[in-house]
């Protein structure tokens with residue numbers, strides 16, 4: 001996980017590095033000069049770990065493991081319910097710190113509802129920083 005702190009200080013650096021098949025990308029989505037969305041490529045682009053600082057306080061509060069699904073479909077309502085192809089990432093698991101106290105308070109796995117009894121609940125969101 002040391003890759004997360006590699007300190008891509010500007011989005012320009014991230015863009016530069018992307019030419020070199022990066023194993024991680026940091027993105028500054030609100031343009032305040034600090035990266036707040038990190039993507040770690042675990043198996044090329046097929047499996048990624050996405051970490052997001054959703055409230056821009058410098059701490060990660062949403063982490064998800066996602067895999068590329070070329071057969072992903074979305075359901076659309078026209079005259080009838082239809083499924084249209086929409087390749088994209090599917091979440092394998094996601095943990096979230098929704099009240100920003102540094103602890104995980106929501107966890108769910110692919111194909112399941114949120115599990116409030118998961119052993120992940122209450123664990124530190126950023127164990128490497130504490």
Ligand SMILES: [Ca+2]
Nearest residue numbers: 053055057059
């Ligand atoms: Ca945060």
Ligand SMILES: [Ca+2]
Nearest residue numbers: 097099101103
């Ligand atoms: Ca929390």
